[in-house]
Amino acid sequence: MMKILSICFLLSTCMLSSCQKPQYTDKAYILTIGNRVAQWQIEHQPEVIHHDLDWTNGAWYRGLAQWAKVTDNENFFRFLKQQGEKNNWNVYYRLHHADDICVAQTYLELAHKYANNEILKHTIERADSVLQFPSRAPLMKTDSIGRNERWSWSDALFMAPPVYAALSQLTNNPDYINFMQKEFKECTDSLYDTEYKLYYRDCSKKILREPNGSKQFWARGNAWVFAGIPLILENLPEGYPKRDYFVNLFKDMAESIITTQDKQGSWHTSLLDATTYPQPENSASGFFCYGLAWGICNGILDPAIYKEPTVRAWTTLCTYVNDEGKLGYIQPVGNAPRQVSLESTDVYGVGAFLLAASEMLQLH
Secondary structure, eight states: HHHHHHHHHHHHHHHHHHHHSTTSSHHHHHHHHHHHHHHHHHHHHGOSSSSSSHHHHHHHHHHHHHHHHHHHHHHHHHHHHHHHHHTTTTTOSSOOOGGGGTTTHHHHHHHHTTGGGGHHHHHHHHHHHHHHHHOOSSTTSSSSSSHSSOOOOHHHHHHHHHHHHHHHHHHTOOHHHHHHHHHHHHHHHHHEEEETEOOSBBGGGOOOTTTTTTBOOOOHHHHHHHHHHHHHTTTOOOOTTTTTHHHHHHHHHHHHHHHTTTTTTTOOOOOOOOTTSSSOHHHHHHHHHHHHHHHHTTSOOHHHHHHHHHHHHHHHHHHHTTSSSOOOOOSSSSOOOOOOOTOOOHHHHHHHHHHHHHHHHOOO
């Protein structure tokens, strides 16, 4: 009798333990953890060392704007509006630099939300100036001018192209989208490895090899591109003649990306050398999770192939959020694989997490 009671106790304990495990893909859980991460970053915004208009904050604001939209959270919209008003809705200071217009992605969302295109005055002025006076510098990160004036590094394909695509949709002006497509393709032609279906971070990285002999494909550099393509596609007309270029590139990248995911669901700072960089890297993992979930939700990626890696990525990401809402294992600002720690966090990683959370709600 005692033996039977012991077995029953063990079974009930296991069942209770199972019930107490977080159900990472439940809507209530996604809402709770997304709000916790967003609120933690808002409360810690005074500690952020980056300028309000810097690309780092630009990526954070974009993730928060998406999260605010899918959860209809006016408090989060209010924070973004305050950030824009505080800076007079300006973009950052360098005319041609892709990073410095990234913040305008959120301005475009807020202009739509509040039906106020005055928000976009400086954004349109900046974009029009670039179209009127395009850079003639070589598209090379090793060129003293081209390194800043052209989209000569993979990160740039997240920062600027979604702005030009959205402006074209808003104004019905094809010049924005034609410029975007031309510059995007030139960058891709210079940095995309057609064998591995991954991007070098910039031309200076092509010759580099990791300690295990593999090519250096930086996780976040590829994640910027993979997350940027959905933001472009959402603003491309269905009939746009070069839409398939972006769709096919996205699908090709997705094939490679899931092969570099570890068993737990994370990606590492170097996609082909997880041994040298064994820690997870959650800005890349967040953007990859977002892109995969978006692709499934929009009928571009086959859920039979991609849903399990997506859920695994999301589940693992959630385990690196502490009780207060801080997301760890985010590689600091850089341009190549580096070691990272649980205590390392930054705003762009939070933006990536919230983009992923937004799509996981849709996938749910």
